[in-house]
Amino acid sequence: MASNAAVPFWRAAGMTYITYSNICANLVRNCLKEPYKTEALAREKVHFSISKWTDGKPEKPTLRSDSPVE
Amino acid sequence: MAMAALRREGRRFAPLISPRPITAFRSSPLAPTREDEGPIGVRYISTQVVRNRMKSVKNIQKITKAMKMVAASKLRAIQTKAENSRGLWQPFTALLGDTPSVDVKKNVIVTVSSDKGLCGGINSTSVKISKALHKLNSGPENETKYVILGEKAKAQLVRDSKKYIELIITELQKNPLSYTQVSVLADDILKNVEFDALRIVFNKFHSVVSFLPTVSTVLSPEIVEREAEAGGKLGDLDSYEIEGGETKGEILQNLTEFQFSCVMFNAVLENACSEQGARMSAMDSSSRNAGDMLDRLTLTYNRTRQASITTELIEIISGASALEG
Incomplete structure (x- = not known):
């Protein structure tokens, strides 16, 4: 029932289901014991650069790198 | 003896002297430049250009082969992942x-x-x-x-x-x-x-x-x-029951x-x-093409070399027989 109560909270905080589930997944990963924990956390790296275009002009690309969602 | 002098000249100006058979090569992407064309009337063919080209084709082949290997090993790693992700x-x-x-x-x-x-x-x-x-x-x-x-x-x-x-x-x-x-x-x-x-x-x-x-x-x-x-x-979708308080x-x-x-x-x-x-597959076919090209170049190279040897032999023999006669 806890998850049901949580729904409005994370939605109200401006999170999507994906962010929410990623946070949950990260919590589970943090519960692993040591040799596996660092391995699992090292596996989940984020790196890409994203740039928004408006009216055929690119804006400055932002780099999202090595910041597993907290 | 004049021949020998000419040959020495020819060696010195190796890039100046035309490797004619190469220019006839259709697939050769190196367009024959002005320097490759020898002066008209020179009878010696430098094989240096062909040799250089063979070397570069060989190197390219090595690179494409290596890229193929890399792609194959990467593919193996990612294929299982992709197939599992279909679930x-x-x-x-x-x-x-x-x-x-x-x-x-x-x-x-x-x-x-x-x-x-x-x-x-x-x-x-x-x-x-x-x-x-x-x-x-x-x-x-x-x-x-x-x-x-x-x-x-x-x-x-x-x-x-x-x-x-x-x-x-x-x-x-x-x-x-x-x-x-x-x-x-x-x-x-x-x-x-x-x-x-x-x-x-x-x-x-x-x-x-x-x-x-x-x-x-x-x-x-x-x-x-x-x-x-x-x-x-x-x-x-309506036939599914929704648990909890969500809409x-x-x-x-x-x-x-x-x-x-x-x-x-x-x-x-x-x-x-x-x-x-x-x-x-692209790298596979390009290394195969490089191999084909190398074969053709080798053939031309050997044939030219043989032709020049034959010419020299004929010259020596005919010179000797002229002296005797």
Whole structure:
């Protein structure tokens, strides 16, 4: 029932289901014991650069790198 | 003796003297420059140019062979991942169906491509499919935007569809692909783009030499509800019971978001897999071509060498017989 109560909270905080589930997944990963924990956390790296275009002009690309969602 | 002097001259001006047989080579991309053409009337043929060319072709062959090896090992790693990730979207298709022909106002085409080239035509195929979809879905009241993944599709689409581009995402494959990464990316797309239907275009990996250009459609929750009322596959949604205090709208929204990230994950993996496969076969055929070229060059080289030896022999013999006679 806890998850049901949580729904409005994370939605109200401006999170999507994906962010929410990623946070949950990260919590589970943090519960692993040591040799596996660092391995699992090292596996989940984020790196890409994203740039928004408006009216055929690119804006400055932002780099999202090595910041597993907290 | 004059011959010997000339030969010494010829050696000194080796690049000046024309290797005629090479210029006759149709496939030789090195156009014969002025320096390669020897002065008219010189009877000696320098084989140096041919030798240099053979060396460079050999080096190119080595490089393409190495690239093929790299692609093959990368493919093996990513293929299992891609095949396992198919289990993520299949339940969604079973539940929500796939509706590529849905007619909505705001279309977003997500074109998945690679960052690097030398991988055959997979990027052009996905760009072509995206352009066709764009044409199909734009009308007076519909608008269609692009979200582009990868440098290669960007380079092709920037040329003529600049004003429809919403987002460009690159450098995806720096680390090995993981769900976390793709889901963060999917999240960014969802936050930055308004959509009624997302159409994801990618190359589905079939085998090392065949890729199916594929379109997956993800509908927004409102459209899912609209379609559900219209009946069909989505009409069956009402027969499911919803647990807990959530409304159907909330469930659908969560489901859509999760579906999008799963479909994206699969699409990115399948496309990476196709890329490596295509690169492998492209590199295979290019090393084979280099081998063919090398064979032809060797043949020319040997033949020219033999011809010059024969000429020299004839000259010596005829000179000797002239002295005797």
